[in-house]
Amino acid sequence: MHKTQSFSPNKIGRDFIVGDIHGHFKLLELLLKKSSFDGSVDRIFSVGDLIDRGPDSIDVMVWLQKPWFHAVRGNHEQMVIDCVSGNGDIARHSRNGGAWFYKLSPIFQQTLSDALQNLPLIIEVELTDGRKIGIVHAETPLTHNNDTWQSAKDAITGQFGEPHQRLALEKALYARRKIESLDEVLIQGIDQVYVGHSTVPSVMYLGNTIYIDTGCSFDDGALTLIELTTQTHTNISMQAMQ
Template structure:
């Protein structure tokens, strides 16, 4: 498992981050065209959950080969990683929309697992305004610096690192409590996992999974430098606490 990846500031173009994809790659491509995404200069980060639920989960290998695409690991990606290893049961995987992969031949299941296993749990990106962190669900401790240090330290027991990683891809305590406290030692944190009607914030944590895979949902693309949406229109009001 890759725990943490750091990106220097993009000096050629924009850094955007998209919410959970869930096999909706064609829809995301159309949004990128709308916002004038430059594949030679811009970078697209993502809050994870690349697969399950949507109709194009099998395109994930194609997208992971794009040099401008940088997602974190989500819980649905984790299911796909674990399936050929026998560490998730069929009933659980099916109930989480894993049928598209269960039907694949074992060799292809392994390719999906290996590719997604290279996704980091956490990404941090340098911007002109400060460092921005990206995780699927939440930063599970009060300090981002403490979080990534513990994730990446060989001195921390493997079980503790795995526990932190699972919290980062599953936790919902902050949004369920509408906790407005900021994550320390980071300018902002961007997360997905919990579908919301529009981009909103709790402290310095930005929620951008606006349910593109669901009826009535859409993708949200956030500019990492300004932390404002480039899609949909930035004038749309945010919720916050």
């Protein structure tokens, strides 16, 4: 099941987006406190990779049940889905921070996999100033020349057929072409696209694509939170936690 999800403007509070959490939910809690986050009116969106590497991955189920927390699926979520379905590489997942998962009971593994599979591949958020913000884990999944944001959404949901859907899924979860080539070309049909996956030393802009995975799973990294309307950046470094 590959889907997209859209959100109307938040007229009573603020909207935030956070980089790859990688099992550091206690760090996220500190970051929300630092930002005076109010769950009764505010919302937080995640670029995926909620799990693996950090100490609190098991808490992902608690966070997914919070009505103000919304995430796209990342490649680490996809590794869980693939391994539970029998199509993945358990040794590879374990080497990449997923060993914790295989200590869980098979029933809980399936429950967690089902929850992760329900995550959208793309989220679109309309802001109160009229701008539209896109969220995808690795890179906007453009599968044709002159593709737009709408084309990427259509590819993910299978409108162009299964081969293009598979290609779009791969790009959405794993691609690094744009950042590796420092491609400044704008994604048409959307004001800004926030992505994670590729670790950057600080928030990085390529055209209207914004990379916000500042590497909280590494000793010299940080977890970054951005308020979408004001573009205010807040972060906590891993060194500050030691």
